Amino acid sequence: MDNSKRSKESKSNYRVNILEGCTVKVVLLGPPNTGKSTLFNVLTGGKVLVANWPGVTVDVEIGRIKTPGETVCIADLPGTYSLYPTTLEEKIAEAFILDNKPDWIAVLIDATTPEKSLNLLLQAVEAFGSRVIGILTKKAVMHGLGIHIDIEGLKRELGVKIIETSALEGIGLDELKEAISVKPPEKKLSAHLRISYGPLDAYIGTLEEDPNLMAFSEKYSLSQRYTAISLLMNDPVVLDRVTADELKSRVQELKTEASKAFSSGLNQIIFEKRYQFVDQLASKHIVRTRESVIMDKIDRLLTHPVFGPINSLLLIFTVFLAVFSVNTGFPLNVILDYVGYHSAAALVEEYSLTSILGEFFDYLATSVYNYIGGQPGDLLGNGIIGGVGAVLSFVPLILMVYFFLGILEDTGVISRIASSLHPFLEPFGLTGRSVFPLFISLGCNVPGVYATRASSIEERVKSLWAVPFIPCQARLVVMLAFADAFFHDPITKTLAVLGLYTAGVIAALLTSVVASIFFREKLGVERRTPLVLELPYLHKPSWKVVYWITRDNTLHFIKKAGTVIFIMSIITWGLVNYGPQGYTGSIRGSFGELIGEKLSFILHPMQIRGVDANILTLSLVVGLVAKEVVLSTIVQATGIGDPIKAVASLSITHAQAFGFLLIVTLYFPCIATLAAMYTETRKWSYILLFAVYSVVLALSAGYIGYLLNIII
């Protein structure tokens, strides 16, 4: 079964055409948090081409350096601890190197934690010999932390060049550029470094001399010894590329023989020997004179068993408050309103970025409509300009979320938060990494979807499905209008809204469990993602890095998700402005209304029928664009200007209203969120499946909520 699973993936080739025109090809390889993106940005000036593959969520960014006569291309590979792939990122890193045969494999060594790169460096030297170049990063802060590295000794022992740099201070960059703009002297793989694998050496040696293996190593510019080791270790990336059946059966033969001879697994022996070697390297060439005491206090505040989670939540809440109060006024407006400052609350809301942008686009749309008039004016004003407005209204939000996320990431604070809050999410199969995205989703699901990037791919399969169920502010608007209209005393009103939030959170966490069961076989998702999380040393944020994180991700959103949101907005505009008789100019007689009527049966189990069912279903259909539109649709369909009065004019009961709100809260987040989910997964089938799942879940929850309300 394992073989069949592998062969399905096997034909994936990670060759990239962008690299064809380059005179020198360089890949940057290194564990996460080694300053890889920083170096990449400084070297290439941030101008990048992105290599991606269908169905694969990990991108590889490629940049260029122009030097006289040469075009040096640099690929920033995903963070890896090892060449032997255990994660999707590592798999892609290895496959990318094999398929593109770069001239230089640059391995980054973080001067603040040099030990963590040594294993990777060692494997790279074993595999690629003199094509490896070491790059020491963050050199400027090294001595302040009491770390001293014997670079000359390391160079000698490994037989590779190592260049000392500090990207933010501009140290060593010219030397680095000079070194990588020339191809390595000989492409022949030196046998400079031969680690002894003890009892396994005999098997490795035998395999090394296999003629099929020699041909394979030649083809992929990989050392014979490393190829032999990878095959014995069952390295899926190397194994996938072996075509000769004789070689496969030879490997199998040797493996069976070897596993009979030893009590522990082959991989275990190899890992252990490598680490012994790494330990020796580290103790010989790295000296630490004193432990870093900087930021120790913050560290203790965030990882304390009782106060750690509280402090972490406070920190996230502060970020949340800052981002959303500036953007939408929420939750500051609700808080101000609650304590009695009604005019201040209104002011905060009026002068929020979203509201100002919204008013500006409304003004623009109306002016255009009035100037041109008729059908073309409506299309240009409300359709196209409205669509652009929809995209742009998210931009400040995304920008600010990334700004704060960038600070939390760069300082290493987010890892502590994740570790502290992990116990709360563990029962639902997620790790503490998902706390931030879930929390941000209370404001808006779109940045929530993007914030899941901090998690591993395996965890994201679950968290991406969970995030859109968290009730965002747009849903709150609908909830409050219905609550005002149908629940008159403050206690039931509060209970109704709280009930809906609880339902949303339960749906999110439940969905994570459902996703883990559903994707278990197909995507290898685990029931509980175990927490194995590096806590990088805490330091002050580098504003340059924060700026890059913010800029890159915001641009990514505008380009990728923006297009999808724009197109979908226009399609929806068309649906509610055109009918069988052509242009209608309003919902009346449009395709949207027809769809609403045809689908109104979904509300029949809740005993909502006739005109009310039509209006509410129509509002659900139009609400696919954004949940707040549910209200404006009800306003337009009933013809009553005030949203609360319009809602109150529907002849439905409390129980029916509650059931309907449950549906609004849970069904199909909105096209912007789905667009974000699509850009993160690049699989329409996945998105479609999610949409169907959310609708089914919402309807069932709605019916159950309705029944429960009737009984109570």
Add this chain to the structure above:
Amino acid sequence: MKGTYSGFWGGYGRGRGWGGKGSSSNLPPNDPVLERVPAGRKVRVKYILGGWNANSRLASMGIVQGAEIEVLKNDLNYPWTPIIVKVNSVEIALGRGIASRVVVEYIE
């Protein structure tokens, strides 16, 4: 204890320990696991229980047979918190589930 290969992704959940389906009844009785090691102690990894995935996840952080681990934080009074260890001078937070699969011996 053999690091059996079970597909690129599979394996982990079928092992023993928290979250797994099996039982830990065949654990050697006297071997401590990393999850129970108090803060401040140094240990060496004897072997790792569980499937290929657990093994490789830990291996990629340097936690393999023979590796030296210093336990920095392990609040046994608060058994829901992750434990924090130092391997190759990198601090790592480990969930209790996966930490209970790492069988160790004390070195000092």
